[in-house]
Amino acid sequence: MSKYVFDTEYDLVVVGGGASGKMAAYIAKKEGDLNVALLEKMEKTGGSSIYAEGQAAFNSIEQQERKTPPKETGTAFDHYPTYKEGYDRYMDYSHQRANPDVVRMQVYNTAETIEIMRGLGIKYTGVMIYAYEQQNELNTFHRPDGLGEHMQEVLLRATTNAGVDIFTSTPAKRILMEDGKVVGIEALDSDGNKLTIGCKAVILASGGYGNNPEMVSRYSAWQHRVAFYTYQCVELQNTGDGLKMALECGADTDNLGALMMVPCARGKQLTAHTNAAGSQPILWVDRFGKRCANEEMALSFMNAGACVAKQPQGIVYAILDADTVQYLTEDGSDIGLGDFIEFKQKLTRLQTELDQDVADGVAWKGDTAEELAEAIGIDPATFAATVAEYNSYCDKGEDPLFFKSKKYLRPVRKAPLYAINMAPSILVSTGGIRVNGDLQVTNINYEPIPGLYAVGLEASGLYGDNYNLDVPGTANGFAHASGRVAARHVIKTLKG
Ligand SMILES: Cc1cc2nc3c(=O)[nH]c(=O)nc-3n(C[C@H](O)[C@H](O)[C@H](O)COP(=O)(O)OP(=O)(O)OC[C@H]3O[C@@H](n4cnc5c(N)ncnc54)[C@H](O)[C@@H]3O)c2cc1C
DSSP: OOSSOOSEEOSEEEEOOSHHHHHHHHHHHHHHOOOEEEEOSSSSSOGGGGGOOOEEOSSOHHHHHHOSOOGGGOOSOOSOOOHHHHHHHHHHHTTTOSOHHHHHHHHHHHHHHHHHHHHTTOOEEEEEOSSTTOTTOOSOEEEETTHHHHHHHHHHHHHHHHTOEEESSOOEEEEEEETTEEEEEEEEOTTSOEEEEEOSEEEEOSOOSTTOHHHHHHHOTTGGGGGGOBOOSSOOOOOSHHHHHHHHTTOOEESTTOEEEEEEETTOOTTOHHHHHHTSSSEEEOTTSOBOSOGGGGGSHHHHHHHHHTSGGGOEEEEEOHHHHHHHHHTOOSSOBTTTBOTTOOOTTHHHHHHHHHHHTSEEEESSHHHHHHHHTSOHHHHHHHHHHHHHHHHHTOOTTTOOOGGGOOOOOSSSEEEEEEEEEEEEEOOEEOBOTTOEEEOTTSOEEEEEEEOGGGBOOSOSSBOOTTSTTHHHHHHHHHHHHHHHHHHHHHHO
């Protein structure tokens, strides 16, 4: 007899209504006919998954039908990757930090998502790389029509129609355990009253802790700079609740502190043309006015995020002159940011946005390097010397300092000159709860905690210290696949 009195009972409670949670709930109901409750903290389900533009898969039906990837994307890979290439890339990119069981789960199970979503009516408009001209990327990025938002609408409909009970505005608070096993969960209902649900298994699909500044500060490798972070461009409630609940049950963590981080013009959104301009391979200087990187690495925006985060106070000033403003406006961007800013998109709002940002004091303008430095508040002599040196490399077509390719060497000469303040911006956290290949949460001895699972961004195992854009769509591919694999393990455990 349980010591708890339950208000209601289910076989399975899923915490979080993003891609991973909805996929888990849908499969548990459809394939196992389990009684499933899905608790979502926000008024609507979707989470960060509505922003995802595509998902990774290996050997999918879309890849098989297309046979070869589009050539114009500019990757070194002329074929769709094999399971082995996927596996090796995750392990190599993470310097063996990734969990082989989780990686194997990912490469073998992501293709099924494409089949399921096609069956539910999703059409895929492309299978490619994410950032055009990034040589290292594998062609894994499956881009659905209507992107993540549409995928999540379709999955919500399927989950509801399958008969899952979805409770919105109902945050989960605490997992209830007896004799080392999950027996229930405590939540707050939409009126703020305590709700105690009995269940045999809980799947934590609550999206990591990327929106919890205190946790980012505590765990992140960049913690000493966290005061300077901008907290992303989207409003979410991924505040580490799943991690907290799992830790209370004796869960181990894995690679805690890894983040999906991008550079973003401070205070702006990903779609801003000033943000797009600042993310180009133009001159980047630190807060002392010194050049700080081969700006070409911004082709992988995760690397660019790390590059900005490691600068003093997490500050990079992206510098452009009137010629570059004209180039980006008329010829378009050299680097795209997925669908937020497409490759070669003309930044037609750039001049207007720059004028507004200068007026608002978040970007700066000057007719000379010295004048611009004074406007920003950095040492004019140092900055002028940096610009002069950089311009000499542009003239020679050779960059002996950082080895940037000639085609990205754009001088900073024609007035007016502008500076855009790029800051590290967290999209989501990527390290978290330790799991095994069935997505069971494990303790410090790597033993599963009976009845407890973590999926999507709550589960760790695919990454090293940075998000792996070499395999584009990894997080969203993982969210769907991990939800499904966890649900099937619950079915097997409960039904044999
Ligand atoms: C702007 C942006 C763009 C992205 N683009 C891509 C992309 O193109 N490709 C890619 O692979 N990845 C992308 N990602 C990463 C994306 O987050 C993952 O791909 C994935 O979809 C996450 O799914 P999830 O189910 O783990 O989490 P989420 O979709 O974030 O879902 C978590 C849910 O849990 C809820 N929740 C939190 N706490 C509780 C609680 N206590 N009780 C109940 N519910 C709770 C949240 O409200 C949320 O709805 C992007 C992320 C962002 C922010």
